[in-house]
Structures are given as structure tokens and as C-alpha cells.
Amino acid sequence: VKFPHCCRQHISLVPLLLSENPNPSPPIRPSSAAGRHAGRAAARQRVRPQAQAPQGGGVPCRGAADGVGEQLIAANPIELAVGNIVRRVLHIIKEEDISSTAVGIEGLSVTAESDDEYDSGNDDHPTLSAAVLAAHARNALRAPSLQTLLEDIPVSTALSRSASSAGDSDGKSGDKSSKSRKLKHDVIAAIGDLIDEIDTCYDQISEQAVEHIHQNEVILTLGRSRTVKEFLYAAKEKKRSFRVFVAEGAPRYKGHVLAKELVEKGVQTTVITDSAVFAMISRVNMVIVGAHAIMANGGVIAPVGMNMVALAAQRHAVPFVVVAGSHKVDFCILCI
Amino acid sequence: MDLRRPTTRSSSGGVEPRYRQVGFVTTTAEPAAAAASSSSSPRGSDVYPGSLSPVMIPPPRIPDHLTALSPAPVSLLPSSPPPPSSSRLDAAESDLDDDDDDDVDVSWARPPPPALLESKEGLPDTQNEGAPAPAPVQQKQKLSKAERRAIQEAQRAAKASAKEAGLSRKSVATVSTSNAAMSKQLKTVKTPPKKDLPQLTPPVASEKKTSEHPPDRDRKKDVPPPRMQFDNVHRVEKTKKHSLVNQAEAQNRVELFRHLPQYVHGTQLPDLESKFFHLDLMHPSVYKVGLQFLSGVISGGNACCVAMLLAFREAIKDYSTPSTKTLNRDLTAKISSYVSFLIECKPLSISMGNAIRFLKNRIAKLLLTLSESEAKASLQSDIDRFINEKIIIADHVIVSHAIAKVRDDDVLLTYASSSVVEMIFDHANELGKKFRVVVVDSRPNNEGQALLHRLVAKGISCTYTHINAISYIMHEVTRVFLGASSILSNGAVYSSVGTAAVAMVAHAFGVPVLVCCEAYKLHERVQLDSICSNELGDPDVISRVPEREDLCHLKNCTYNENLQLLNLKYDTMPSDYVSMIITEYGMLPPTSVPVIVREYRREHIWI
Numbered sequence: 001v002k003f004p005h006c007c008r009q010h011i012s013l014v015p016l017l018l019s020e021n022p023n024p025s026p027p028i029r030p031s032s033a034a035g036r037h038a039g040r041a042a043a044r045q046r047v048r049p050q051a052q053a054p055q056g057g058g059v060p061c062r063g064a065a066d067g068v069g070e071q072l073i074a075a076n077p078i079e080l081a082v083g084n085i086v087r088r089v090l091h092i093i094k095e096e097d098i099s100s101t102a103v104g105i106e107g108l109s110v111t112a113e114s115d116d117e118y119d120s121g122n123d124d125h126p127t128l129s130a131a132v133l134a135a136h137a138r139n140a141l142r143a144p145s146l147q148t149l150l151e152d153i154p155v156s157t158a159l160s161r162s163a164s165s166a167g168d169s170d171g172k173s174g175d176k177s178s179k180s181r182k183l184k185h186d187v188i189a190a191i192g193d194l195i196d197e198i199d200t201c202y203d204q205i206s207e208q209a210v211e212h213i214h215q216n217e218v219i220l221t222l223g224r225s226r227t228v229k230e231f232l233y234a235a236k237e238k239k240r241s242f243r244v245f246v247a248e249g250a251p252r253y254k255g256h257v258l259a260k261e262l263v264e265k266g267v268q269t270t271v272i273t274d275s276a277v278f279a280m281i282s283r284v285n286m287v288i289v290g291a292h293a294i295m296a297n298g299g300v301i302a303p304v305g306m307n308m309v310a311l312a313a314q315r316h317a318v319p320f321v322v323v324a325g326s327h328k329v330d331f332c333i334l335c336i
Numbered sequence: 337m338d339l340r341r342p343t344t345r346s347s348s349g350g351v352e353p354r355y356r357q358v359g360f361v362t363t364t365a366e367p368a369a370a371a372a373s374s375s376s377s378p379r380g381s382d383v384y385p386g387s388l389s390p391v392m393i394p395p396p397r398i399p400d401h402l403t404a405l406s407p408a409p410v411s412l413l414p415s416s417p418p419p420p421s422s423s424r425l426d427a428a429e430s431d432l433d434d435d436d437d438d439d440v441d442v443s444w445a446r447p448p449p450p451a452l453l454e455s456k457e458g459l460p461d462t463q464n465e466g467a468p469a470p471a472p473v474q475q476k477q478k479l480s481k482a483e484r485r486a487i488q489e490a491q492r493a494a495k496a497s498a499k500e501a502g503l504s505r506k507s508v509a510t511v512s513t514s515n516a517a518m519s520k521q522l523k524t525v526k527t528p529p530k531k532d533l534p535q536l537t538p539p540v541a542s543e544k545k546t547s548e549h550p551p552d553r554d555r556k557k558d559v560p561p562p563r564m565q566f567d568n569v570h571r572v573e574k575t576k577k578h579s580l581v582n583q584a585e586a587q588n589r590v591e592l593f594r595h596l597p598q599y600v601h602g603t604q605l606p607d608l609e610s611k612f613f614h615l616d617l618m619h620p621s622v623y624k625v626g627l628q629f630l631s632g633v634i635s636g637g638n639a640c641c642v643a644m645l646l647a648f649r650e651a652i653k654d655y656s657t658p659s660t661k662t663l664n665r666d667l668t669a670k671i672s673s674y675v676s677f678l679i680e681c682k683p684l685s686i687s688m689g690n691a692i693r694f695l696k697n698r699i700a701k702l703l704l705t706l707s708e709s710e711a712k713a714s715l716q717s718d719i720d721r722f723i724n725e726k727i728i729i730a731d732h733v734i735v736s737h738a739i740a741k742v743r744d745d746d747v748l749l750t751y752a753s754s755s756v757v758e759m760i761f762d763h764a765n766e767l768g769k770k771f772r773v774v775v776v777d778s779r780p781n782n783e784g785q786a787l788l789h790r791l792v793a794k795g796i797s798c799t800y801t802h803i804n805a806i807s808y809i810m811h812e813v814t815r816v817f818l819g820a821s822s823i824l825s826n827g828a829v830y831s832s833v834g835t836a837a838v839a840m841v842a843h844a845f846g847v848p849v850l851v852c853c854e855a856y857k858l859h860e861r862v863q864l865d866s867i868c869s870n871e872l873g874d875p876d877v878i879s880r881v882p883e884r885e886d887l888c889h890l891k892n893c894t895y896n897e898n899l900q901l902l903n904l905k906y907d908t909m910p911s912d913y914v915s916m917i918i919t920e921y922g923m924l925p926p927t928s929v930p931v932i933v934r935e936y937r938r939e940h941i942w943i
Contacts, residue, residue, distance in 0.1 A: 039794055102481035202465040245902075250779055250802055253881055256889040270590060270900040271890065275778035275803050275834025278868035283592060305804030306838050311844050315910075 045290040072294065080293035080330040085194070096183055100243070153244045153329055159207045160265050202227060202323035206234035217242040218285045220277070220318075223249030225259035225290020227323045232288075243268040245284060247277050249303060274305055291324040339572060381885040431654065480587040533645045535651035565595045581608060581680040586875070590900045596685065601874035604681070605630045621650035622674045629682035635783075637821050638727055638755055642677060644688055648695060648787050657708050662844045668699050683871050685913045686822035686830070687857045694856075726856040735759050737818070741850060742769055746814045749774040749847075751803070752840045753783040753835060754819020756852045758790065764797050772796075774813060778834045780805040780877040780903065803834050809844045820853040825933060826862045827911025827926030829853075833904045836866070839913040848915040860933050 061132070069086030076082065205227055213219070213235040219242060221228055232244060234330035244267055255271060262269045272280055287309060293301040300306070300322050313320040408583035566572055586598040608627055625647040628634045634643050652676065657663045673694055676685065684692075698718045702711050734756055742748065742764045749772055750757050761773055773796055777784030788800050801809050817841065822830040829835065829851050838848045863869055876900045890899070911926035918924075921932055 159382075232558050246880065250781070252805060253887045253889070256879070256887065259899060260889050263896050266898060268898050272902045273833070273878060274781050275832075275837060276902065276904040276907065278837040278840060279833055279870070279904050280902075282865045284865060290405070304808075307807035308804065308841055311840050312837060317471060 030318065064091055080329050084327055084330055085198075089194070093187055096186045098189065099186075104327075121313055122202050124276075128313060156328065198325065201327065202230040205323055206230045207324065209234040210238045211238065212242050212243055212286070215241055218283060218307070219243070220245045220247070220281060220284040220287045221258070222247040222255065222274070222277070222289055222305055222309050223235070223252070224254035224261075225323070227325065228288055228290045229258060229261055231323050232267060233265055236265055243267075245270050245272055246281055247272055247274050247305070247309070249305060251271060254303075277305075277309055278312045281309075281316050281318055284313075284318055285322060286315075286319050287313045288321045288323060291322045291328060293330045294324055296320070296330065347596050380794060388728050399870075407783050419624050420848045449697040452798075465508050472854040491533075506731065514760040549577065567595045567598050572864040579676070579680050581677075581755055583656050587830060588921065589661060590872075590902050592867060593870065593902070596866075596870060596872055600871055601876070609801065617621070618677060619647070619651040619654065619674065626681040627677055629678065636753075636755060637685050639687060639733075640729060640853075641691050642684070642723055643689045644689055645695075645719050646722055649673065649716050652712055652715050652719075662704070663708060664699055664702055667695055671699070686859045686861075687854075690856050690859065697717065727854060730856070730920040731756050731759055733764050734854065734918050737918050737923055738850065738852060739767065741763055741815065742771055744770045746771040747774060747812050747839070748772070749809070749816045749842070750787075751776045751784070751816075751818055751835050752778070752781070752832050754817075754852070756854070757819050758787060759816045760817060760852065761791060761796060762794060765794055772799065774799045774801065774809055774832075775808060776801055776803050776809070776838055780873075780880075803837060806838060806841045810847060812848050813842070813845075816842045816847055816849045818849060818851050820851050820857065821906060822859050823917060823926075823929055824858075824908075825860050825930050827914065827917075827929050829861055829909040829914060830863065830869075830912075831928075833866075833907045836907045836909040836913070839909050843913045848918045849913055852918045855921055855932055858919075858929060858936060859935050860930075863908050866904070870907075871905035873903035873905050875903050878903055 065086070069083075069090065072086060073083050101203070209231050213232075217240070221244060235242065244262055246255045246259045246262070246269060248271060250273075259269045259271045287305060289302060289309070290303050291300045295301070301324075310320055312318075367600075409703075485842065491787065499829065549635060580602050584600040586600050595770065605627065625634070626644050628643065629640065634640055648671065651670070652667070655667060657666060666862060671692070675684075678688075695715075695718075698777075702714065707891070738760045742760070746769075748761070750761075750773065764771060773786045773791055775784040775791070775798055777788075777800065784800065788798055792800050799809065816838065818829070819833055820829045820835075821829045824830060829839075842849050878889065881887040914926045916923050917926060917929070919932060921935070924932065
């Protein structure tokens with residue numbers, strides 16, 4: 001009975017994802033930094049299993065995360081990064097649940113486990129290609145589980161001994177509470193790692209600044225982006241003498257804020273109006289802009305006016321660099 | 337530069353040195369005393385020929401010398417005004433270099449009798465009549481090489497000026513000796529000036545001078561004169577000495593635009609207003625137009641051009657010729673001083689430059705037999721005809737051409753505000769066509785808002801947006817109509833900043849771009865980017881966001897040495913973004929602009 005409920009919740013995410021495709025920009029070449037992060041994130045995301053483990057312990061946690069995620073996504077459909085984080089949290093929960101299930105199973109051989117999972121996979125997904133994908137996902141996930149299983153055999157043996165000595169009813173309740181507590185702890189630790197990864201993405205992107213900004217470079221940017229700011233700060237700290245043209249980015253005028261921040265850092269800055277972008281781009285060596293989201297097909301959702309800057313850069317053969325963290329890479333196209 | 341001018345003058349006309357030497361001879365003693373009191377370099381160069389020429393005078397000239405001595409005391413009085421006008425000519429950088437030489441010659445040729453003046457005036461007319469005839473042929477032959485030759489001649493001029501600056505006094509004596517020798521031979525031989533030059537150059541001029549003279553002549557005819565570059569410190573200081581407007585250099589200049597004037601805004605207008613009641617050389621109507629330019633009351637190419645021409649018309653009406661001058665020379669000098677004043681208030685647009693060139697051409701072509709009132713009436717009617725034919729009727733013809741491109745259910749996009757584009761929309765609305773207008777605007781001028789009000793008042797359905805959102809609005813646009821400040825020979829459109837971006841996005845979306853421009857705004861110059869020639873506005877306007885004080889993040893950062901604010905006024909649109917150019921000569925591709933420039937020039941001369 002619980003199985004169809006989980007499947008229905010999972011499918012309900014897809015319409016929200018479909019509605020999150022407003023006016024994607026034309027394909028723009030992403031930077032190597034974003035590409036590298038996107039590749040890594042895509043590889044990690046591809047491991048995500050399609051089948052649901054038939055365990056009662058994980059269902060309430062996953063259901064709660066699904067509900068909160070739907071609320072967050074519905075609150076602001078444009079914020080695609082929120083959807084990305086929600087899906088990664090769900091993935092973390094599922095991953096921890098599967099690993100705890102593997103640890104919990106006693107006395108089963110490896111061959112028997114794989115046969116059982118494969119049979120249940122066939123039952124859940126009639127389509128052969130889906131079953132094959134699920135099998136591949138499970139096989140890829142199997143390796144760390146095997147290591148965990150081998151390492152935890154003495155622990156499980158000790159647990160079973162204490163259970164039998166204490167008595168059947170008391171032992172069972174003890175096992176259940178300790179298992180759920182461990183699962184929650186693991187999920188919280190994994191989410192902490194995710195938060196750390198998002199926080200350090202600026203530093204990791206900035207480390208590549210000196211590889212792209214040379215001496216006496218002229219850089220154009222539009223509006224304000226924290227990633228761009230950190231990128232330029234890193235280049236300045238490496239003693240690169242470059243100058244930045246900041247288009248003011250009406251009607252929010254975030255370019256004024258960025259210009260002020262760059263001036264405080266000592267960067268040679270010139271503020272121009274948005275209409276002067278075409279006039280100035282013939283003297284610009286590189287365009288560096290931030291992004292709101294990066295789609296699976298390479299499209300970039302960016303502040304208003306970026307399409308004009310991109311067309312001008314293409315006209316004058318100016319490299320157009322989009323700097324963004326991997327958490328902004330969205331998989332709507334891939335999911336569709 | 338100053339030492340180079342005598343050589344240029346002598347090369348331009350063969351007859352002129354004779355009379356100039358006569359002038360020097362007759363005023364040797366008293367101008368020398370006057371020159372001793374002043375330390376200006378042009379007069380210093382004049383002293384040397386004067387001191388040497390008595391040695392060269394042959395004995396038969398003694399009776400002429402005695403005759404010339406009698407009017408000397410009278411000529412001293414009118415000699416005080418010419419130096420300011422001649423120096424102002426240098427500051428003005430007038431388009432017609434021949435006028436410069438003629439004016440200077442007039443000032444020095446004042447002592448000779450009127451008979452000599454009349455005979456001298458006849459010869460320049462002959463030259464003027466002969467000069468335009470071969471111009472079209474030469475222009476056709478040299479169109480492809482004009483740009484290359486301009487670069488080479490600019491380099492030669494730079495080298496020549498550097499060498500002449502380094503000349504010592506002995507070199508100056510050598511130059512004056514050569515001038516005296518030329519004048520001596522000219523007195524002996526009385527053949528036409530063109531035939532004299534080949535005979536004179538071998539014995540007198542060196543090889544360098546021989547190679548220099550022909551390129552100078554070709555350059556004056558075929559290549560537009562180079563514009564003033566403000567990264568030349570000496571030229572800027574020279575201009576400042578003779579300007580009415582007090583200009584202070586901006587503290588934070590953008591290095592990329594060092595060649596353009598960057599002044600502190602806001603200080604010129606109060607200073608000029610306080611000077612209003614001390615006018616001595618400036619006509620009140622010209623002064624008023626200058627103030628209007630500074631305050632921004634008059635904006636737009638057509639409006640500025642019409643206001644300037646009307647001011648000149650008033651000045652010509654009130655003009656009276658001094659008794660010792662001719663109307664052609666003195667009026668041209670006056671117009672040049674007015675132009676230099678207007679340049680100080682606002683850099684000239686190309687349309688204004690073409691109008692000024694037209695006016696000077698008409699003044700130069702005035703017949704000497706006309707009386708002063710007839711000449712003034714003729715000039716005023718010429719100005720009226722120019723305004724009527726080249727601007728008003730041209731706009732009507734452009735509208736009639738462009739109306740054919742407006743259909744029902746069209747969505748027309750325009751950028752900022754253009755008078756001729758507005759006339760197109762008004763006329764299409766009067767014809768009952770059902771269309772919608774998208775007005776794209778940009779900071780800091782927001783010119784589209786006024787256009788939006790006027791269009792909505794006439795009942796036209798409008799959409800208003802900022803240039804940043806051009807990509808979203810371009811999906812539903814069917815035509816783009818743009819005005820232009822100028823169209824250059826390579827088909828590039830020089831217009832308000834942002835026009836190029838609008839055309840670029842329209843081109844990316846496959847929407848046709850129609851540029852509406854009068855033929856008098858076409859120019860033979862070539863420009864490849866938006867930086868070599870542009871105009872900079874007040875940079876402080878960028879740091880201010882009207883009606884939203886919470887967004888003024890740059891309020892206190894204006895004078896940080898690391899921060900510059902750049903307020904560009906124009907940009908250059910490549911010709912491949914233009915689908916069609918609509919002028920009063922018809923609807924053209926951008927590649928046909930040189931044809932119109934050539935035809936316009938021919939018609940210009942005939943008028």
C-alpha cells in the first residue's frame with residue numbers, strides 16, 4: 001500500500017520541473033569551471049536509483065522532505081537552484097536508507113541480494129530499458145555497500161548478540177530506534193557536506209582566475225554576481241593589473257554595487273550604461289558574467305540584458321565566460 | 337607649426353607672396369616696433385623677413401615705397417583687430433583651409449592700393465572655379481586609396497611639424513631668404529601662378545619641400561581635415577587661450593577616451609551667463625544658442641542644426657563690413673569665431689559641420705560686384721533655402737518613402753527619439769493604419785519617454801521598455817525604424833548610444849532594420865569603431881538614479897582614483913546590421929552611401 005504512495009509523490013515533481021522552464025536564453029558557451037562541476041554533479045546525479053526500497057523506516061523521512069521540497073519549489077519557480085538542492089537532499093536520504101538496509105540484512109549472500117533486487121526491479125518497472133537503467137544504478141551503488149557490509153559484520157554480530165540476550169521484544173525495539181537514529185545522523189552529516197560544498201564553490205572557482213585573466217586585460221560584466229566578484233578579487237590578489245567595465249544593469253542597478261565593491265578592492269573600474277555595451281565591447285578582451293541557472297543543454301538563465309551582451313560579444317569575437325557554482329546546474333532538460 | 341605656415345601659404349598661391357612682401361616692406365619700421373612689445377611667435381617669424389627684405393629690394397622700387405609710406409599711419413589703427421581673428425581661425429580649425437590663407441593674406445595686404453586688391457581678388461576666383469571641376473574625377477580614382485593616403489600624409493605632416501619645430505634661427509633665415517628669392521623672381525616674371533611654380537621649385541626649394549607640396553594640395557581637396565585630438569597638450573592649451581568658455585579638465589578621465597574633450601560639467605553655464613553683458617565679439621543670437629546647447633534645451637541633430645543656422649542668419653543680418661575689409665574674408669572670419677564658440681559649448685555634430693561648410697562655401701562664392709545689402713540678402717535666402725530643402729522637405733520625402741513599409745497589424749520598434757521617425761508614425765496614424773509602436777529607451781537621457789507621451793497623445797498604441805529587455809520584446813516586432821546622427825562612407829551608422837545594440841538584436845532575430853536619415857547628414861569620413869570619435873556627457877549623471885535614492889550606491893565614490901564613470905553619447909553601427917537606408921534620394925542599401933555623398937557634393941557645389 002505504501003509503495004504506490006511513494007511513486008505518486010515522486011511523479012508529482014515532474015510537472016513542477018516542467019513549469020520551471022521560462023524563457024531559456026540561447027545556448028552560450030559555459031566556462032570550463034562550470035563545465036567541470038556540471039560533469040561531476042551529473043555523474044553523481046546519474047547514480048540516483050529509480051526503484052524504492054521496500055523499507056518502512058525510510059518512508060516518513062522521504063515523504064517529509066518531498067513535502068518541504070515541493071513547498072520551496074512552488075514558492076519561487078524561478079529559483080532553479082532550490083530545486084537542485086531539494087533533489088540532492090532527497091538523493092542523500094535515499095542513499096543513506098539503502099546503505100542502512102544493506103547493513104541491516106544478516107546472513108544473506110551477495111548473489112541472493114542481487115537476485116532479489118533485480119526481481120523487484122522488474123516488478124516495479126515494466127519497461128525493459130528502465131529496468132536495465134535501474135539495474136545499472138544498483139550495480140554502481142553496490143560497491144560501497146559491499147565495503148560497508150564487510151566492515152560492519154562484527155558490529156552487526158555484536159548487535160544480534162545483545163538482542164538475543166536482552167529478549168525478543170526489548171531487543172527488537174532497541175534495534176529499531178538505534179537504526180533510525182543512525183540514519184538521521186548520517187543524513188544530517190551528508191547535508192552538512194553539501195552545505196560546505198556550496199560555500200566553498202566560490203573559492204574553487206576563484207582559484208582559476210589567474211588562468212583566465214592576464215595582465216592589462218579589459219573585462220566587461222553586467223550587473224552584480226558574488227561569483228564574479230570573488231573571481232575578480234582573486235585575480236586582483238594575484239597582482240594582475242586589469243580593468244573592469246561594469247554595465248549598471250538597470251532597473252536594479254546592481255552594477256553600481258559591484259563597482260563600489262571593486263573600487264574598495266583597488267580594481268580599476270569604469271561604470272557604463274547598458275546602452276553603451278555595444279560601443280565598448282570592441283575594446284573588451286573578455287566578458288565575465290554570473291548566471292542564475294545553467295540548463296542541461298547549456299542554456300543560461302541570467303539577469304535581463306545578458307542576451308544583448310552575449311550577441312555583442314559574439315559579434316566582436318569576444319570570449320563570453322559564465323561563472324557559476326555546480327549547485328546552479330539544473331537538470332530539467334535531462335529529466336524531461 | 338607657426339614656421340610651417342608661411343611655406344604653406346606661399347605654396348597655395350603663387351601671386352600671394354608678392355603682395356605679402358610688399359606689405360612687409362611698407363610696414364618694416366613701425367610693425368617691428370609693435371612686434372618688439374609683444375612676444376608672440378607668429379610676429380617673431382614676421383620680423384625676420386622684414387629685416388631681410390630691404391636688402392633684396394631693387395632700386396626701381398623706391399617710388400612705390402614712397403607712395404606706400406603715406407597711408408601707413410592710417411593702416412595702424414585697423415591692424416589691431418586682425419591678430420585675434422587669425423588666431424581664432426587657428427582655434428576654430430575651419431573646414432576650408434583656403435579661407436584661412438585668404439584671411440591672413442587680407443590682413444597683410446591691407447596697405448596696398450585698392451587696384452592691387454581688385455587684381456588680386458580676380459585670380460583666386462579663377463582658382464576657385466577651376467578647383468571643383470577635377471574634384472569628382474580625382475575622387476573616383478582615389479576612393480580606394482584615400483584612407484591609406486590620409487594616414488601617410490598625417491605621418492608626413494607630423495614629421496614636418498617636428499622638423500620645423502626644431503629649426504634654429506639660421507633655418508628661419510634660410511626660409512625667409514627662400515621666400516625673398518621667390519618674391520624677387522615673381523616680380524621679374526609675370527606669368528600665371530601655376531606655370532611659375534615648376535620653375536621656382538628646382539632652384540629654391542629642397543627635395544623635401546618639393547615632395548611635400550603636392551601631397552598637401554591633394555590632401556586638402558580629397559581628404560576631410562583631421563579633427564582636433566585632445567590628447568595633444570599644445571593644441572589644447574592653444575585653444576584655451578582664445579575661448580570664451582572656461583573649461584576645467586575632469587579629474588577622473590577615462591584613459592581610453594583621452595583624445596576626446598572631458599571637462600567638468602556645470603561650471604560653464606553660470607560663467608557664460610555672467611559674461612552676457614560684456615559681449616564684444618560675439619553676436620547675441622549666437623551667444624544664446626550656445627547657452628541653449630550647454631543647458632541641453634536644444635538637443636537632436638536637426639534641432640541643433642536649425643538653431644545654429646537661424647543664429648547665423650541673425651548675425652549676418654546685423655553684420656556690417658569694416659571699411660578696410662572685404663565682405664567675403666571678414667564674414668568668413670566672423671563665422672569661424674562663432675563656430676569655435678559653439679564648439680566650446682557642444683561638440684559639433686556632422687550635420688552641423690556640413691551646414692557650416694555649406695555656408696562658408698556660399699560666402700566664398702559671393703560675387704565681388706554685389707553690394708553689402710545684396711550680399712547679405714543672398715546669404716539669408718541661401719540659409720532659408722538650406723533649412724527648407726535639406727531638412728524640412730527632406731523629412732517629408734523620407735516619410736512618404738517610409739510609409740510604404742508600414743502595414744496594418746505591424747509592430748514597429750524605435751529606439752530613443754528621432755524627429756523623422758516620429759513623423760513617420762504620426763503620418764501612418766493619420767492614414768488610418770493599425771499598428772503598434774514599441775519604444776525602447778535607455779538611461780541616462782531617457783529620451784523615449786517624451787516620445788512615448790507624444791505618441792500616446794495621438795492615440796497610437798505603445799509599449800515602453802528598457803534596452804535590457806530588447807531580447808524579450810523583439811519576438812513580436814516586425815520592423816525597426818531608427819534615426820541617425822550621421823551615416824558614414826562605409827555604411828556605418830553613427831547614432832545615439834544603444835542604437836547599435838538594438839540593430840544587433842533585431843538582426844539576430846531576423847527583423848529588418850530601416851535607418852531614416854537626411855542626405856545632408858551623410859559624410860565621407862570612415863569610422864570603424866565607437867571610440868575614435870564620440871562625445872562624452874556628464875559622468876555624474878550615471879551615479880544618480882532619479883526618484884530612487886536608495887539605489888545611489890556610488891554617491892560618495894565619484895572622486896576615487898580607481899573609479900571612472902563613462903557617459904557615452906554615440907556609437908557606431910556596422911553596415912551589415914542595416915537592411916535599408918531611407919533618404920530623400922530614395923531607399924538605399926548601405927553600400928550606396930558613397931554614391932549619395934558624391935551626388936550631394938556635386939549638387940552642393942552647384943547651389
